[in-house]
Amino acid sequence: MSSSKRTTRALLLVQKMLEAHESEISCSECAEKMDCLAELKVVGKTPEGALEAIERHVECCHCCAAEFEALLAILKMESSAETHEA
Amino acid sequence: MPDRTNDQWLTDLRSSSEERDSALHDLRARLQRGIFFYLSHERSDLAGLAPEELQHMAEDFSQEAILRVLDNLDSFRGDSQFTTWATKVAVRIAISELRRSRYKDFSLDALTAEGDLRESNLTSINSTPPDRPETVTEKSEVLNRVQEAFREVLTPRQRAAMEAIILEGIPLEIVATQLGTNRNALYKLIFDARRKLRLRLSEQGMSPEYIMDLFES
Numbered sequence: 001m002s003s004s005k006r007t008t009r010a011l012l013l014v015q016k017m018l019e020a021h022e023s024e025i026s027c028s029e030c031a032e033k034m035d036c037l038a039e040l041k042v043v044g045k046t047p048e049g050a051l052e053a054i055e056r057h058v059e060c061c062h063c064c065a066a067e068f069e070a071l072l073a074i075l076k077m078e079s080s081a082e083t084h085e086a
Numbered sequence: 087m088p089d090r091t092n093d094q095w096l097t098d099l100r101s102s103s104e105e106r107d108s109a110l111h112d113l114r115a116r117l118q119r120g121i122f123f124y125l126s127h128e129r130s131d132l133a134g135l136a137p138e139e140l141q142h143m144a145e146d147f148s149q150e151a152i153l154r155v156l157d158n159l160d161s162f163r164g165d166s167q168f169t170t171w172a173t174k175v176a177v178r179i180a181i182s183e184l185r186r187s188r189y190k191d192f193s194l195d196a197l198t199a200e201g202d203l204r205e206s207n208l209t210s211i212n213s214t215p216p217d218r219p220e221t222v223t224e225k226s227e228v229l230n231r232v233q234e235a236f237r238e239v240l241t242p243r244q245r246a247a248m249e250a251i252i253l254e255g256i257p258l259e260i261v262a263t264q265l266g267t268n269r270n271a272l273y274k275l276i277f278d279a280r281r282k283l284r285l286r287l288s289e290q291g292m293s294p295e296y297i298m299d300l301f302e303s
């Protein structure tokens with residue numbers, strides 16, 4: 001890697017680090033409650049309190065986001081399958 | 087598939103009769119369907135795999151999830167539907183496995199080996215139009231400060247980890263393994279580093295906007 005590319009990367013890293021918002025929730029706490037958040041989201045409700053904090057974590061943690069989006073996609077599929085059956 | 091309440095799921099899965107077999111059968115079908123949907127609809131990186139292969143993966147992940155669910159029945163508090171909770175377990179297993187196999191050749195040391203950033207080629211970052219001499223000086227100054235701040239907040243290895251996670255989107259757990267730590271601790275490290283970096287740079291009168299403007303102009 002050239003040194004100018006490294007410089008650019010360092011600056012990009014600073015930018016990304018500074019612009020990201022913060023969530024003090026850990027990934028484990030997020031994992032514990034993301035099923036509740038996903039159920040709320042499937043029915044289009046806005047999370048409050050503890051679940052709002054989980055949502056903030058999901059927004060700034062790309063790993064938890066991937067897991068949450070996967071769960072949400074499956075729940076939506078299940079809920080539309082149930083609507084079709086009914 | 088019969089609709090069970092959360093209590094029925096727990097009772098059936100804890101029983102030692104036909105109810106248990108039937109509950110396991112239904113749970114397995116549910117998880118397989120969900121994971122197969124995820125693998126086939128939500129993962130463009132797996133688009134080259136045949137449906138049978140995805141189905142096979144879905145079966146494996148679901149089987150592992152069932153074992154974990156059964157081991158952890160006591161930790162289910164009933165805050166969500168039992169099937170949602172079990173799907174969450176299965177999703178985590180599937181994604182973790184996929185991450186491990188996708189990044190099996192990733193090496194943090196390769197990133198660290200690139201060394202510290204240097205300012206020698208600073209003027210070439212934005213070579214058109216060429217910077218005025220005072221801009222070059224200002225950039226060099228800011229870059230030194232940024233570098234100092236980084237050194238204060240992170241070790242070179244931690245900074246490489248940060249680059250891997252933030253710039254390249256490498257999953258936390260992959261980087262955590264290579265750092266000999268865990269995902270929670272690594273998330274905390276990033277969180278603390280962000281806070282310290284922000285504080286340190288703002289103490290020196292350098293806002294994120296100022297820094298980026300300087301190098302983008």
Ligand SMILES: [Zn+2]
Nearest residue numbers: 027030061064
């Ligand atoms: Zn997380």
